Amino acid sequence: MRLHHLHVAYVEKASSSSSPAPSVSPSIPGSAFPAFAFKCLRPLAPKISLPEPRKMIAPPDFVPRARNASKLLNYAVQVPTAGTTRWNPSPEQIKVLEMLYRGGMRTPNSVQIERITDELGKYGRIEGKNVFYWFQNHKARERQKQKRAALLTLSTLDSSSLLAANETKEGPEKKKKEAHDSLTSCKRRCKAWGDGAGDGDAATTEAADCTDDVTLELFPLRPQGKA
Amino acid sequence: MRLHHLHVAYVEKASSSSSPAPSVSPSIPGSAFPAFAFKCLRPLAPKISLPEPRKMIAPPDFVPRARNASKLLNYAVQVPTAGTTRWNPSPEQIKVLEMLYRGGMRTPNSVQIERITDELGKYGRIEGKNVFYWFQNHKARERQKQKRAALLTLSTLDSSSLLAANETKEGPEKKKKEAHDSLTSCKRRCKAWGDGAGDGDAATTEAADCTDDVTLELFPLRPQGKA
């Protein structure tokens, strides 16, 4: 009954970082979006326009994980030539991302990610997945930070049981698994963030309508358009 | 000093299965692979060949979840024309998927997914994400089924404490969070399932080399090639 949204991945230009010019690197070729930048195109059958096109998660790459391979068999791991490993966000990028986060953005949709990626691309190599991951991780870690602080506060003004001995050096100390949404009661708050319903060829959707509860514009610098 | 791997997304061919002569729903347009079908290609810099090219998850679609959207604002959700909502696997599809699962496949890589999707496309509408999700869910649910059975067995032959009252109607009953890998000791067994390291243009990798501990061929019916 819904539309089917075909997701079209558009390739990134492949060899992009030949001359990174690290700090601000203006010329990040292509690579606007890795792959998960698919948008919902043809419904596969003449469907009506959904309320929203249903999102879609992007499954992993299916390639098995190579846990500590590089460590185990580190034979001649030469040339750290250009940064090609994991994304290393520049201060500007982090600043903007945090601004957006504080603005209330939790899980940006494809259009938003595209914008953000495009914008942050000015400050260094970045891909859509980086933006996505950043929000995922940041959200999660802010939450757990808050949680920790919360129950530490509770315990402090409750019985002062000195549970500070927990994280002396033990990072993952079994976790409490409690207080899932106690303090951070804003569980699933503003889940409706834009739409991402790029219908068919209308890829130029504004996506600036997300006036949910935050009034922060995505990128005031770039109201619209690609240029 | 590490090596880096750049992951390059490759576009899907869009309309590959133009005339599959399917048994059930004939006109499945393209959609051989959604987007998460990227593979790790060139390292962007002359890196040495990794043990394996590092996988890459495919971040969700970024479109916010529409939990009960269609229910909340179900204004004129007309025409249930053709099934376009969620994938409804045909018996043949399920049969093949279960066969593959029993064969040992847990998380197929992109090449495998592509194949499976393409193959199962003969039996009805299907997308790569469906295959991916199926394996995810099936794995998870088989695991929890096994876990449940395991500790139920234990409790039965231990003290017969009748903990069956737990899941009368309460699906998510806080979970035990215990016995993470007690009975299902095969934790992360055959994680090495193929490679997905389609090197460069050699997209016609066999992907039939995964002779890990299962000898089941992916699709004996279709040894290789698209046609």
Add this chain to the structure above:
DNA sequence: GCAAATTAATGATTTATTCAAG
């Protein structure tokens, strides 16, 4: 002062849990 060893942050995956369509 620098480079190897160690620790802390955090980017990237995988797994578990939840939601809702059929």
Add this chain to the structure above:
DNA sequence: CTTGAATAAATCATTAATTTGC
């Protein structure tokens, strides 16, 4: 109730800080 779809939590792995020995 089953199960496809999506999100959140947990986990892993890599990179930057930091420390230590020279």
